């Protein structure tokens with residue numbers, strides 16, 4: 001689904017306008033406090049902007065501050081899934097039931113939800129983990145299950161918040177490869193501190209600072225021709241590769 005965003009949250013916290021075509025991945029970069037998480041929270045429905053117009057495909061998710069007819073879709077009605085830094089699996093459910101939870105909540109019967117869960121566990125190479133409880137998973141395994149859980153709901157928009165942030169450096173490349181496979185043709189907003197994530201996964205990049213977009217464009221264009229000090233430092237050495 002295409003995404004059109006105009007959102008203003010508190011003075012200086014966020015003031016952005018951008019569009020994303022169906023099937024594109026957008027990486028959001030920026031220094032600490034730039035507004036990256038606030039942007040994801042607005043899209044997920046966890047923060048109410050003062051003024052905003054957010055459309056996902058044909059659906060208006062938020063329209064506030066424009067006229068008397070405010071629209072505010074609650075998080076569960078948006079078709080938006082958020083994958084956070086920590087896997088945040090339900091500890092009392094097996095891996096299979098964690099992944100089946102979304103399809104069940106969306107109205108699938110038990111057998112259908114189980115089939116969907118098993119298909120997604122296979123996609124993320126976690127079939128052998130299906131009967132385990134989350135406490136018996138490594139960080140990398142838990143994050144793969146979290147990817148399956150997020151995608152099993154067939155979200156129209158997937159939000160990724162530092163998806164490798166809590167993983168050991170040795171595990172991150174395998175996760176990056178997995179995501180590059182399962183994210184193709186999906187509409188995705190990815191917050192990251194790592195330019196390699198952007199290069200591997202994103203079609204386009206925006207750089208935020210002080211809540212505003214200070215650079216935007218095709219991934220390579222932005223990363224190889226940095227216009228701000230932040231991006232210059234972040235990508236130092238990339239051009240040589």
Ligand SMILES: Nc1ncnc2c1ncn2[C@@H]1O[C@H](COP(=O)(O)OP(=O)(O)OP(=O)(O)O)[C@@H](O)[C@H]1O
Pocket residue numbers: 013030031032033034035036037038039
């Ligand atoms: N719950 C909140 N209420 C009010 N202001 C907040 C809240 N959370 C964050 N802020 C402020 O909003 C601004 C943007 O913060 P945000 O967490 O979105 O930045 P970020 O780019 O995600 O940073 P980081 O990389 O450190 O996670 C900051 O000035 C921050 O202090």
